[in-house]
Amino acid sequence: MPQSSFRRDWITKPIFRLAQRALPRLSDTEREAIEAGDVWWDADIFTGNPDWKKLLAFAPAHLSEEEEQFIAGPVEELCGMVDDWKVNWLWHDLPPEVWDYLKAKKFFAMIIPKAYGGLGFSAYAHSEVIRKLSSRSICVACTAMVPNSLGPGELLLQFGTKEQQDSWLPRLARGEEIPCFGLTSPEAGSDAASMTDSGVVCRGTYEGRETLGIRLNWHKRYITLGPIATVLGLAFKLSDPDHLIGNRDDIGITLALVPTHLPGVNIGRRHLPAMHVFQNGPNWGHDVFIPMDNVIGGVGQAGKGWKMLMSALAAGRGISLPSLSAAGAAFCAHVTGAYARIREQFHVPIAKFEAIDERLGRIAATAYLLDAARRMTCAALDEGHHPAVVTAIMKAQATERMRVAVSDAMDVHGGKAIIEGPLNYLGSLYRGVPIAITVEGANIVTRALIQFGQGAIRCHPYLLKEMTALEDSDRARGLDAFDKTFWAHVRHSLVNTFRAWGRAWTGGLVAPAPDAGAARPYYRQLSRHAAAFALAVDLSLLTLGGALKRKEMISARFGDILSELYLSSAALKRWNDEGRQKDDFPLLAYCMEASFATLAVRFDEIIANFPVRPVGWLLRFLIQPFGPRRRGPSDRVTDRCALIITEPSAARDRLTVDLFHPPADESDNGVARLERAFAMTVAVQPIRDRMHTARVRDVAQAQKQRTISADEAARLKAAAEAVAAAIAVDDFAPEELTARGAAHKEDVSSQATSQQIPQSRPQAAE
Numbered sequence: 001m002p003q004s005s006f007r008r009d010w011i012t013k014p015i016f017r018l019a020q021r022a023l024p025r026l027s028d029t030e031r032e033a034i035e036a037g038d039v040w041w042d043a044d045i046f047t048g049n050p051d052w053k054k055l056l057a058f059a060p061a062h063l064s065e066e067e068e069q070f071i072a073g074p075v076e077e078l079c080g081m082v083d084d085w086k087v088n089w090l091w092h093d094l095p096p097e098v099w100d101y102l103k104a105k106k107f108f109a110m111i112i113p114k115a116y117g118g119l120g121f122s123a124y125a126h127s128e129v130i131r132k133l134s135s136r137s138i139c140v141a142c143t144a145m146v147p148n149s150l151g152p153g154e155l156l157l158q159f160g161t162k163e164q165q166d167s168w169l170p171r172l173a174r175g176e177e178i179p180c181f182g183l184t185s186p187e188a189g190s191d192a193a194s195m196t197d198s199g200v201v202c203r204g205t206y207e208g209r210e211t212l213g214i215r216l217n218w219h220k221r222y223i224t225l226g227p228i229a230t231v232l233g234l235a236f237k238l239s240d241p242d243h244l245i246g247n248r249d250d251i252g253i254t255l256a257l258v259p260t261h262l263p264g265v266n267i268g269r270r271h272l273p274a275m276h277v278f279q280n281g282p283n284w285g286h287d288v289f290i291p292m293d294n295v296i297g298g299v300g301q302a303g304k305g306w307k308m309l310m311s312a313l314a315a316g317r318g319i320s321l322p323s324l325s326a327a328g329a330a331f332c333a334h335v336t337g338a339y340a341r342i343r344e345q346f347h348v349p350i351a352k353f354e355a356i357d358e359r360l361g362r363i364a365a366t367a368y369l370l371d372a373a374r375r376m377t378c379a380a381l382d383e384g385h386h387p388a389v390v391t392a393i394m395k396a397q398a399t400e401r402m403r404v405a406v407s408d409a410m411d412v413h414g415g416k417a418i419i420e421g422p423l424n425y426l427g428s429l430y431r432g433v434p435i436a437i438t439v440e441g442a443n444i445v446t447r448a449l450i451q452f453g454q455g456a457i458r459c460h461p462y463l464l465k466e467m468t469a470l471e472d473s474d475r476a477r478g479l480d481a482f483d484k485t486f487w488a489h490v491r492h493s494l495v496n497t498f499r500a501w502g503r504a505w506t507g508g509l510v511a512p513a514p515d516a517g518a519a520r521p522y523y524r525q526l527s528r529h530a531a532a533f534a535l536a537v538d539l540s541l542l543t544l545g546g547a548l549k550r551k552e553m554i555s556a557r558f559g560d561i562l563s564e565l566y567l568s569s570a571a572l573k574r575w576n577d578e579g580r581q582k583d584d585f586p587l588l589a590y591c592m593e594a595s596f597a598t599l600a601v602r603f604d605e606i607i608a609n610f611p612v613r614p615v616g617w618l619l620r621f622l623i624q625p626f627g628p629r630r631r632g633p634s635d636r637v638t639d640r641c642a643l644i645i646t647e648p649s650a651a652r653d654r655l656t657v658d659l660f661h662p663p664a665d666e667s668d669n670g671v672a673r674l675e676r677a678f679a680m681t682v683a684v685q686p687i688r689d690r691m692h693t694a695r696v697r698d699v700a701q702a703q704k705q706r707t708i709s710a711d712e713a714a715r716l717k718a719a720a721e722a723v724a725a726a727i728a729v730d731d732f733a734p735e736e737l738t739a740r741g742a743a744h745k746e747d748v749s750s751q752a753t754s755q756q757i758p759q760s761r762p763q764a765a766e
């Protein structure tokens with residue numbers, strides 16, 4: 001029954017009508033994306049008053065004994081089997097024994113439950129596997145990643161019928177089927193919902209029997225595992241002109257399983273993504289007929305493909321690429337710290353130069369932050385959350401920050417990381433960065449539209465409820481719901497305005513913080529910024545409404561603020577969960593100070609560019625009265641972070657824990673050589689210090705004047721040899737390179753003459 005009252009009928013009702021007219025209509029795909037997954041810590045941030053005790057009480061991610069054994073066993077063994085240089089530059093594929101091992105040990109079935117023969121791993125175990133593999137070979141990591149991410153496996157688990165699950169999952173688990181997922185087409189990339197790939201409901205013959213099914217025509221590209229897939233998960237637009245399954249002509253985006261042996265399927269050609277040779281390529285189909293049973297989830301799920309995809313992405317996006325990125329940053333910290341320690345110029349290790357320390361400090365802190373966020377996100381996924389906004393933040397921020405860490409690592413290594421060959425351990429990662437930036441939602445669009453655009457609606461304590469009330473077809477019921485929510489929203493906004501103002505004008509001194517030892521002031525600052533964020537969001541929604549969606553630069557900056565608050569929370573949680581390690585404090589301090597500086601700048605940019613100027617002035621007065629005043633980490637903190645990765649220590653080990661370490665006897669492996677040289681250089685440092693005090697640089701001279709013993713001279717010589725081996729780069733006989741080039745030319749010309757583009761290939765691909 002409608003609850004008539006003066007407030008409802010005379011105050012809320014006109015606002016309700018006004019808001020209904022002003023409310024931009026969400027498209028179906030936008031609504032489905034917003035409805036996918038759930039909310040978690042992101043929603044706490046949006047309240048403006050996050051509950052830190054709740055965050056700290058949240059159980060950290062952990063591995064079961066079985067998962068630990070898998071990582072120490074098959075994962076370690078697989079890493080040992082892969083020679084990334086040969087894979088990329090000589091073989092252009094993983095060797096057959098690696099493919100067999102991947103299938104036999106069920107690397108493609110980490111997410112498939114044991115009941116179907118899979119490994120049934122937690123999100124954290126899955127992430128740890130990808131992280132370790134990434135520290136050895138991007139190719140093998142991407143190969144293992146895809147079947148466990150957005151693909152038929154995840155979709156079947158979430159939406160498949162019992163028959164589909166029983167039929168496909170055991171075969172996927174055993175590696176008898178190689179899956180891929182085809183969403184992207186030439187004309188539809190980021191705007192994937194605009195695909196022109198089509199399916200028409202019709203009668204046809206399948207395996208000798210006449211049956212109701214779908215005639216498919218499609219052209220997809222960039223599909224990972226596509227060239228060798230035996231089953232293609234396909235997204236297409238379904239229509240039913242003869243009304244065979246209902247009374248609608250256009251049914252909408254639908255997902256189906258297409259066995260790749262069917263007539264009309266063209267699969268096998270390969271792309272070469274940034275000279276990474278994981279299997280990736282285009283595929284297309286011409287009048288391919290599949291039975292209705294192949295629609296994922298059955299005919300009842302026809303037309304619900306977009307929602308299914310968004311739901312599957314909500315979890316997967318938080319694991320694969322964040323794990324690869326965390327591995328990338330930790331790997332950069334590991335090798336760059338060691339390299340800066342052993343590489344000398346001007347007679348001192350380059351790690352002694354402040355300008356190098358600036359980069360080393362940033363790499364170390366990035367590694368700390370990304371792994372903190374990865375672990376926290378995995379813990380949430382393992383608790384059963386599917387936080388779509390958090391995982392979008394993780395995907396975009398982790399890959400973006402890895403990009404900076406890898407660039408820093410390249411710069412510190414100089415020519416050593418530029419010259420390709422088996423001794424180059426960074427080139428492959430460097431080439432892979434743009435792939436991570438682009439896939440699973442390219443970063444620019446993710447930052448501009450998803451992190452905040454979806455976050456504002458999904459995570460805001462009242463907005464979605466208000467929108468739902470405004471769209472309610474029962475106007476009286478809608479008005480009732482709106483009346484309750486709107487006034488709660490007003491109360492919340494008023495309280496938050498005073499909260500944000502008070503916290504800003506006192507520099508965060510009165511903001512709440514848990515009893516977290518030396519980290520306590522950081523919580524206060526985050527509480528202050530969270531309140532400012534919530535206030536700025538409310539004012540923006542009130543004054544810009546739907547136009548905020550088009551103000552991508554403003555929206556992206558809000559996305560950055562939300563991301564900073566999420567990632568910094570993770571860093572604080574990591575420090576707490578790891579027992580508040582004193583030696584790691586500089587890393588935490590760096591992360592927090594860098595975050596505060598970014599937050600201050602982003603708020604300043606929003607205020608300075610806010611389209612409704614009086615709101616900009618009001619925000620300036622309330623939340624940033626003295627302008628952006630944070631400068632980022634001090635030189636002292638940066639220096640201490642750099643030191644952590646240039647000297648062996650427990651803090652260094654914690655930062656680079658569980659990366660793959662090649663066996664010391666792998667003499668042609670750059671990392672093995674580096675680790676050996678690092679250990680030996682550190683070990684002989686006391687001898688060199690003694691020589692330094694005696695003002696003698698020449699080893700023979702030092703031995704002659706008995707500053708050092710013969711044994712010590714031998715150790716110095718061995719260390720120098722190890723360093724020479726570690727800083728060496730590859731070179732090739734001219735014929736080695738031309739031979740490869742000639743073979744390639746021959747190959748290309750033979751393809752051009754013998755392999756005609758199939759008739760059925762869509763014109764757009766020519």
Ligand SMILES: Cc1cc2nc3c(=O)[nH]c(=O)nc-3n(C[C@H](O)[C@H](O)[C@H](O)COP(=O)(O)OP(=O)(O)OC[C@H]3O[C@@H](n4cnc5c(N)ncnc54)[C@H](O)[C@@H]3O)c2cc1C
Binds near residue numbers: 180183190443552
């Ligand atoms: C190596 C590799 C593997 C892949 N694997 C798969 C796979 O297995 N299956 C699959 O289906 N797809 C796959 N993809 C496709 C991938 O998801 C797309 O490349 C991605 O969605 C971006 O599409 P696009 O490359 O066409 O770029 P475009 O959509 O053309 O985007 C170009 C630029 O415009 C930006 N942009 C677009 N719209 C907006 C907007 N509204 N606001 C601001 N900026 C915007 C983007 O961020 C990007 O920077 C893969 C791609 C690569 C490179």
